Amino acid sequence: MxxxxxxxxxxxxxxxxxxxxxxxxxxxxxxxxxxxxxxxxxxxxxxxxxxxxxxxxxxxxxxxxxxxxxxxxxxxxxxxxxxxxxxxxxxxxxxxxxxxxxxxxxxxxxxxxxxxxxxxxxxxxxxxxxxxxxxxxxxxxxxxxxxxxxxxxxxxxxxxxxxxxxxxxxxxxxxxxxxxxxxxxxxxxxxxxxxGFGPLYAAQIYLFGAKMSNHTSSLIQRLNFVLAYRRIKKTHLSSIVYRSVQSSTSVLRELVEGYHFWIHYNQAIFLATFIAQSIVLYLICFVDIPKFLRLALIVLGFINWITGLSIHFFLGAYGQRKIGQHCSKLRRTLYLNISNQMKLRLVNYFEHVESRYFFSIFGSINYSLYHFLLVVLENATNLLLLITTLGK
Known part of the structure; x- marks a missing residue:
């Protein structure tokens, strides 16, 4: 072994x-x-x-x-x-x-x-x-x-x-x-x-997206080259699609392995910055404080928002977009002359990757634009509750 x-x-x-x-x-x-x-x-x-x-x-x-x-x-x-x-x-x-x-x-x-x-x-x-x-x-x-x-x-x-x-x-x-x-x-x-680990997470998602883009480009080039011929063997097409599925699965599996570390980190950073951001918004909007302190809190709130409440979501959206692009190109191969067994493999692949069942694969990039909007709405709700409470 x-x-x-x-x-x-x-x-x-x-x-x-x-x-x-x-x-x-x-x-x-x-x-x-x-x-x-x-x-x-x-x-x-x-x-x-x-x-x-x-x-x-x-x-x-x-x-x-x-x-x-x-x-x-x-x-x-x-x-x-x-x-x-x-x-x-x-x-x-x-x-x-x-x-x-x-x-x-x-x-x-x-x-x-x-x-x-x-x-x-x-x-x-x-x-x-x-x-x-x-x-x-x-x-x-x-x-x-x-x-x-x-x-x-x-x-x-x-x-x-x-x-x-x-x-x-x-x-x-x-x-x-x-x-x-x-x-x-x-x-x-x-x-x-x-x-300081936020930039490292950003670099990892970038490398992941670059790998997925390379696999997508490789799939397109191979298919275009093969489809240029009139006579195409079904086994040849199936093997190209199979290799693409295998290579992308390998990249996704690497993401899953890193997920076990990053999920702890991202949760801790998000929790800390979310609590801090709520207090900063309250101080800026509802408390009479000196101008120098208000200015410092505005800068502080912006840094806090960038490091824990926004960048992770945009990175997640980038990673998901790369996966979506690869799946979109693979989906088109269902209409090609590939084997029925390969088509079943593709359907199974889409079910696990697109539906997010693949070993909880999206756990490490579950920061999507949708979840980003939810965070913004939660902050807005906190402000509205504070306004209502102060109004009483």
Whole structure:
């Protein structure tokens, strides 16, 4: 019995290391001493400490010395401090869930199938990437962009803390300096362990769509070439269709294997951003807050909407469209002179793929435009309920 050799993605591991993530199964041929689990311990520690701090802040109804000891950065927000606390808390909890998924993947082979995306970090010495067919300069800019977002998260965390320096009593400034460093790490971990995987998911769906497009083009070219002849053997046509079904099924199966990881990640990010977005909309529309805070919340809401409440749906629609295009070309072959057995195979294929029964295959790209509209309607409903409640 042959054992499938696990591929090594050293470039992908270096990329994740720069973002405080280390997964030992990315380079299985390396020694165990190369693995640094302290990144996970640091992430768990930062998430737990910050969540305890936010829970204490939320339970406090007035400013006390304890507020200064724990580095309460929501004090400049005044009456909206509890709302901001809930926003920060939703991000921390979502990040903690993502970190748990990453940590579990170290010991659960089922959660390791997603790492095929690591191929985009390899073969960067060539002019054109052999898998994506894009210029490798695009891959390099993608890596730089992701790293810039990671660094900007730490910078943003520092900006959030700055207003506190103007209102803290001098004897408590030492505590805000200590918590500034912890908040800085929290910003890096939120992106490195959470939101930073959004671009990776986007890249994986793009590669999936590119593979489906290649199979569709290959099917069209082969059929056009064969149909140019007057005498066509039924077995020849059937074999072309069969190979197309087999190759596309293989690509879909790869998507299913990655689904087991991404479903945990996407659910955590969506839950965190949806809760945060509801609170942000409430603060912007119904609470009298300073202009600088309103502007910051608008920017915050836009970033929150992009990272968790929109991009996944558009990516899902793109992946489904590629599947639909391939199925459309395959469906036309039902009218060709192919064997009845092959026609039955095609009908079975359409039933499982188009009707979404194929090993829950659409679980990883179940973010369609339809579901995106549902999310928009849910946010609108929340606003209407708030308007009705405030009107009373």
């Amino acid at each position: 042959m054992v499938k050799r696990q591929l090594s993605y050293s470039g992908f591991r270096r990329y994740l290391n720069y973002q405080l993530v280390d997964l030992n199964y990315l380079t299985p041929n390396k020694l165990a001493t190369d693995y640094h689990p302290w990144r996970f311990y640091l992430a768990f520690f930062i998430c737990i400490v910050n969540q305890i701090k936010l829970s204490i802040i939320f339970c406090q109804n007035e400013v006390t010395n304890l507020s200064y000891y724990i580095g309460d950065i929501t004090l400049p927000a005044g009456k909206t401090k509890k709302h901001l606390t809930l926003i920060y808390s939703s991000w921390i909890i979502g990040t903690f869930m993502c970190t748990v998924t990453l940590y579990r993947s170290q010991y659960t082979p089922r959660l390791q199938k997603w790492i095929d995306i690591g191929i985009i970090f390899e073969h960067l010495s060539t002019r054109v990437h052999p898998i994506s067919r894009l210029p490798t300069i695009v891959h390099k800019y993608f890596i730089r962009f992701c790293f810039s977002v990671f660094c900007s998260a730490g910078f943003s965390a520092i900006l959030i803390c700055l207003p506190s320096f103007f209102i803290y009593p001098h004897q408590f400034l030492i505590y805000i300096w200590i918590w500034l460093f912890i908040t800085f790490l929290a910003g890096l971990i939120i992106v490195g362990h959470g939101c």
